Amino acid sequence: MPDDDHSPISVQDAKCLFADWKAAPAIVLAVSGGPDSVAMMWLAARWRRAAKRGPHLIAVTIDHGLRAEAAREARDVKRLAKTLDVPHRTLRWSGAKPKTGLPAAARDARYRLLAKAARAAGATHILTAHTRDDQAETVLMRMARGSGIAGLAAMARQSQRDGVVLARPLLQIPKARLVATLEKAGIGFAEDPTNRDTSLTRPRLRALMPALAAEGFDARNLTRLASRLARANAALEILADGAERYLALGQRDPDHAGFDANAFAALSEEIRVRLLLRRIDRVGHEGPAELGKVEALLAALDRAGAETAHAKRRIRLKQTLAGALVSLVDGRIRIDPAPPRRRRMN
Structure with missing residues (x-):
């Protein structure tokens, strides 16, 4: 034109x-x-x-x-x-x-x-x-x-x-x-x-x-x-697809078995944020997760991993976000639907 x-x-x-x-x-x-x-x-x-x-x-x-x-x-x-x-x-x-x-x-x-x-x-x-x-x-x-x-x-x-x-x-x-x-x-x-x-x-x-x-x-x-950021985003989504398949290797039911925390930690930060967003949005029941909150969650997971390495013992972590329960237990990260919130009594 x-x-x-x-x-x-x-x-x-x-x-x-x-x-x-x-x-x-x-x-x-x-x-x-x-x-x-x-x-x-x-x-x-x-x-x-x-x-x-x-x-x-x-x-x-x-x-x-x-x-x-x-x-x-x-x-x-x-x-x-x-x-x-x-x-x-x-x-x-x-x-x-x-x-x-x-x-x-x-x-x-x-x-x-x-x-x-x-x-x-x-x-x-x-x-x-x-x-x-x-x-x-x-x-x-x-x-x-x-x-x-x-x-x-x-x-x-x-x-x-x-x-x-x-x-x-x-x-x-x-x-x-x-x-x-x-x-x-x-x-x-x-x-x-x-x-x-x-x-x-x-x-x-x-x-x-x-x-x-x-x-x-x-x-x-x-x-x-x-347009340029859309192009970059499409490329990153392909990388996230590959990372998701990598974390699921050898698992009969990846959606329920979670994934290895060390393998997850080895991925780049942007890909880890995207994987958390995907899984939380997939299983959560309170609407899409906010990017900033997912970034804060990733920082908490990284701190728990660092403390585990320093203390030479497993650090446990559990957080809810957007209707999903994210847990780090025994070196595995799981993201499951969170229990319904209790209604406050008047």
Whole structure:
């Protein structure tokens, strides 16, 4: 594609953007009414119309019930979808809304409803309109949280969620090109005021982007960083696969037998962290383990190993994390489901 950040996206460009999903039986397009998702729907419809065969497209708008304008925006999307010969559905997030963590809860509800719509339509994929700008903001947000390599790899072009494939065809496309595409086509779009609400993290970072870009932290470089870290993360995951097989050698039931503490200690620190994360997330029942807590657990295991070598006796260690019980007993590390927490009596 041309390297002009403000050029409209051509029919040929669109063909390249959506080519990976031409064999899918049906695709749900997540369309909010904003410029990014409206452009994605318009481009996808043109791509499908120009192809001899391809997936059935269904546009879905999620009304979170948080803004009075959302219902009107959904109707506008429906009207545009009709002109494009794309079936449209509006789904509403009903029920009580949390007082804290509302953006995360709304995001989870959105994906849950989209997945439900995809299953009902026989769709294998959900396409979202995340752009290069969104990817850059995600990298900055995760930097601020102290994320590891996997987190800084940010959003993947494809991932699994709720039994369907979540795909992001516009992840390397700047928002300005999508706006230019709509302007050339004479298509209107909505502007969500929450995108300018500086009480939220993402809009605050967005406001900082011009100053950061002047120092080299522009969307292109941040997205390039995410791609490189994704590549490194994939390589490390392959190494972790090999280490997991190595620790399981000679064991009839590796998941329940644990693994040798000395063999584990001989591995690199990054691989050991990943192995602990994998096993804890596999058997725990309190959600994904936090990276920082797993790093603290590894430090405790290392200290216990050092004390064992110094005192020439076995040091025992037991800790719970994310619903998993991690124990070091007789030179073996085991990670099992933790007993349910006792309910406190009033």
